[in-house]
Amino acid sequence: MFKITDVRCEYKVNPIGLGIPHPRISWKLESDQRGARQLAYQIVVSADEPGNEVLWDSGKVMSDASIQIELDSMACESGKRYYYRVRAWNEQEESTDWSDMAYWEMGLLSPQEWKGEWIQAPGVIAGFGAEQCPMLRRSFRIEGKVKSARIYATALGLYELKLNGRKVGDSYFNPGWTSYQERLQYQTYDVTNLLQTGENVIGAFLGTGWYKGHLAWEGLHSIYGDQLALLLQMHIELENGEQLTIVSDGEWKAAGSPILMSEIYHGETYDARLEQPGWTEAGFHDQGGWHQVQILAHSKDILVAQESDPVRIVNELKPVELMKTPKGELVIDMGQNMVGWVRFEVEGEAGKEVMLQHAEVLDREGNFYIGNLRKAKQTVRYIMKGNGVEAYEPHFTFQGFRYVKLTGFDESKVRLEQFKGMVLHSDMERTGYFECSDPLINQLQHNIEWGLKGNFLDVPTDCPQRDERLGWTGDAQMFIRTAAYLHGTADFFTKWLRDLAVDQLDNGGVPFVIPNVLGKKGGEEFKDQHSSAAWGDAAVINPWTIYLVYGDKRLLSEQYDSMKAWVEYIRSQGENEFLWNTGFHFGDWLALDAKEDSYVGATDRDYIATAFYAYSVSLVLKAAEVLNKADDAVKYAELYRNVRKAFQDEFVTPSGRLAVGTQTAQVLALMFGLVEGPAKERATQKLIELLEESDYHLTTGFVGTPYLNFVLSDNGYNDIAYKLLFQQDYPSWLYQITKGATTIWEHWDGIKEDGTFWSDDMNSFNHYAYGAIGDWLYRVVAGIDLDETVPAYKRIVIKPQPGEGLHWADGRLESMYGMIRSAWHKLDDGKLRLDVTVPVNTTAEILLPAASSETQVTENGKPLGETEGIDKIEAAEQGIWITVGSGSYRFEMDQVK
Incomplete structure (x- = not known):
């Protein structure tokens, strides 16, 4: 058995309204044979579902590529549906059957194709309140049977459509929140089944949303504009071949709605007595209270097709x-x-x-x-x-x-x-799962998941409840790898990173929040403070992470100039181009070693800034190598060496001590590879001493916490990492759970031991940043990781590190190639069992922990050396490394250290 499954275009199953001229195709493979790999593939694109009218044929391509295959030689037309299917050959030259026919459909690819106009309620409607949401409607007739119909729509503000009394689509908060001056998404809806012969009615509510409503804590509103407007275009094809187009124009009418007020922060006031039953249905008389709409002059050049998940x-x-x-x-x-x-x-x-x-x-x-x-x-x-x-x-x-x-x-x-x-x-697809033998850790995993749910509402917000809910860059970069395990986040971050690029300052600085609303229209607090280390680094960390997890080279290429601009911005700061020791920084935000009445931890901010400078340069260097930018690779390799040396000269004493003696300082130097030899050993020992002094409790804040347990596990102190994980008193991840938390808190002690609160000013109980511990749970405890040189889990690294306190752990990840699983169990007889699943067309490097000899290991009861699918066996200090092809494996080892 060798077959193709889960054929997708641009991460989606049968998407409509694509705005990408050259879409990418991906698929997964299944086989009942171990070690199955793809030798070749063929993609055929047709104009019809039976596949008779072939538009493009790749022919048999000798390649093992099965994800992100761009149809770069195919020209796509606006509004057209394309059908495609795929087949593949394995290394034995056996072919799969053709996949089921799939399709994608293009949106409107140029502003000139928008024939509608921006329409709004007239300035004066009798009895219309200042905060009242308008209703817009239009009646039209169809004489004949509808074959196909699409609505393309967007708004200044938010919109909700109804057609013949029924809601159009199942999504909310459209058109989403983007950097509205530069980019405004439109949505595409298949409304074929909502239309009828005779009279039809299309209606819309408009709301203030992020465009016109209140944003941030300074009472700002109407940041992007003070006029709500709708832009809509409906394309209808009848069975007889006739084409109809209904657009937003002067034929529409407007009235005040029952929604007297609706604000993101403040809620909604609705007076049901003002409802007009049937206003979006045929036969309604729009006379009293209904007025002709006004046309608003506004650009259509900013329109882009929906990018993120609705x-x-x-x-x-x-x-x-x-x-x-x-x-x-x-x-x-x-x-x-x-x-x-x-x-x-x-x-x-x-x-x-x-x-x-x-x-x-x-x-x-x-x-x-x-x-x-x-x-x-x-x-x-x-x-x-x-x-x-x-x-x-x-x-x-x-x-x-x-x-x-x-x-x-x-x-x-x-x-x-x-x-x-x-x-x-x-609505991002769930891709990752983790559970273990400890119910508190499982609740922590639950809280991480619900922290993501609560804050990934169109933009990666810091919190979802108070007068903030902004796309803080620091939070987003700290959590992105965890998020990319839990859910398919490629589209979500693609959209957000494009906004980051257009909101990036002319000098390369990156605003604190994306879309950028701080510092605008009187936001004095951050007027002259635009970029902070560890926050602005999202410009580099996030596109690199999406590339690693999904193999998205196109996004990496798109964002490359933004990545470079960020590190060049840092380079231009201060007198020494290799140190970042100027400007405003949030530092180790909310760290517990902060001075009294301060939000900023004790770790020197110049130290943090230069450490992240080095890290971002190292990632830009990697991106340059991936994108074959040879000159840049040479340039940034030299810059990295100079920044790393400047860091050591500035912050490492002649005797090899770090000049900054906090937990976070040791963690960053070790995580980013900024020290080596005796200095690395001293930093590691200093971190252990600091943890011992705090009775194995962390004092790290937003900057240090995501990396703390990684550093411990990577440097031979996995036992201490587990000890930190299992702490239940303050400060710890589990302390929150003992206090009834069902999401991740902003503060380690948002609720204190005596039940009082940390503060009123800044005390979110749904703040995902500290949920970055999930990354360690998945990559170290469960042991699912990847080889950076072969992205998207094409070459998987399975390296579980069992520890004291857990009897078993089970991690699963639905990757671009298929399901990866790593599950270990300490058996009653002292053995360790490890179950591994490797998808077809990938390989895995697996560490069998604690095994000192291959004779101590069996796979499904057979000696390791006789196991089908294993290509290499190699002894190492931590255990035995083996290389395997695809398939499911069960290993048992004689001893557990």
């Missing part, structure tokens, strides 16, 4: 408890800190208002607590129309919460069944 309702949670707090407030507990909104039912007389307030935690007395929201109100108000049971959910706002305070409800009639928590985030 935001969808991904989970529904049922509340677990209805409670009365000591203050007498009625509160429901969702049982999980979540992001999204509450869908609820209510019954009452017309004009009666109910209110839902959202919070993450209760205070130590058990009362509803909103102090950490700062100015964000997170409040939903619903005014009833008085027509029996009424169902409602918000449109253009989201909340970060576990607890919901109910006001205005008839307490005698409230039932938990009335409420559902609708969990929303960018």
Whole structure:
């Protein structure tokens, strides 16, 4: 058996609305033989589903490539659907059957193809409130049967479409948040089944969103513009061949909607008495209160097709408890800190208002607590129309919460069944799984996953609840490798990195948040402070990580100039081009060794800046080599040597000590390879001494924490890394769990031992940065890693490092090539069992830990030397290294160290 599965175009199954002129094709292979590899492939593209009208044929290509194959010689046309199929040959020249026919469909590839105009509600509508969301509608007729129909749509602000009374698509918060001055996404919808012969009606709500609404904590709003507008184009093909086009133009009408206010931070107010039943259906008379729209002059040159995964309702949670707090407030507990909104039912007389307030935690007395929201109100108000049971959910706002305070409800009639928590985030495919023998570690893994869910809502935000929710670069680079294990993040970060590139400053500096809203329109706090070490380095770390995990060379090439610009920006700072010792830096943010009343840890900021300078230069060097930029490779190799030497001259004493004596200082020097020989040994020992002094507790902040356990495991102190992992008292990862956390906290002691809070000012209970420990769980505990020279897990490295406290651990990763698994189990007889799965068309280097001789190892009961699929066996200090081809293997070793 040798077959092709999971054929994809641009990471997606049958995508529509692509804006990429030369799409890439990927597939996976299955075989019942070990060591199966691809020898050759063929891709055929057709204009029809049967495959009769061939447009392009690769022929038989002798290559083992099965991912990211760009159709660079094929010209694609706007709006056209292309069908394709793939077959492959193995090394025995056996061919698979053709894959099932798949397709992709292009969007609109040039601004000139947009015939619609930007339309908005007129400036004066009687009774229209200043914050009220407008409704737009248009009626049109179709005489004939519809064969195919697409809507292409976007907005200044957010939009929600309805066609003949039904919601168009299943996504929310469109068109997403981008650097709107330069890039505005549009979405493509297949609406074939929503149209009918005769009269049809298309309608839209518009909301302020990130474009016009409040952003950040200084009361800023209308950062990108103060006019909401819709741009829409519908292409309809009838069975008789006739083509119709419906566009946003002066034929549309506008009215005020029941949405009186909808803000990302503050919630939504909805007056159901203002509903106009049937306004998006045929036969509705749009006379009273409806006015002709106005045309807005605005560029279409900024339009790009949807790049990231759309935001969808991904989970529904049922509340677990209805409670009365000591203050007498009625509160429901969702049982999980979540992001999204509450869908609820209510019954009452017309004009009666109910209110839902959202919070993450209760205070130590058990009362509803909103102090950490700062100015964000997170409040939903619903005014009833008085027509029996009424169902409602918000449109253009989201909340970060576990607890919901109910006001205005008839307490005698409230039932938990009335409420559902609708969990929303960018709908990235789940790819990684980790579980182990310890329930607290499994809860930590759960919290990491839900931290991602709560903060990957179109942009990688720092937190989802208070008046912030911004795309902080530091948080994003610290967590990206963990995120790329849990979910398919290539599209998500592709979109965000393109915004980073356009928001990058002329001098190469990188703003603190992307899209960049700090420092604009009166944001005085960061007006002259644009770039910080470990934050701006996202410009380099993130594209390199996406390349490593997904083999995305195109994105690396796209971002290469941005990567270079960042390191050249650093190079231009101060008098010494090889040290970064000037400017503002966040330092080891929120480290526990900070001075009192300071957010910045004790590690010298110039030290951190120069360490990250060296790291980023090393990655730009690697990128130059991958992209065959020989001159740049020479240039950045020399720069790296000079920065590394300058670091050593500045921060390593003649006796080989690091001049900065914090945990984070030792960690960065070791992780980034900035010390060697005696200096490396002294840094390692100093780190161990510091951990011993703190009774094996960390003091690291945002900068040091992601690397701490890696450094320990890589330098022979895996036992101490495990000891840190298992600590349950403050400060530790598990301390939060003992306090009931269901997501990762911003502060190690967001809730203190006595139940009080760290602060009101900055105390998020859903902040994924410290969830970067997940990277170590997957790559060290489970042991799933890759060879950087062969990206995307083409050459897998399986190197589990079992430790004290765990009896078993199981990691799985759905890679571009297929499922990888590494699962180890300490057996009762003292043996260690290791189960490994290697996808077809890949190889794996596997460390069999603790085995001193191949005679001590069996695979499925057979001696290791007789095992099919093993290419090489080599003894090493840590155990035995073997090289294997694809297949599933079960190893057992005689002893466990």
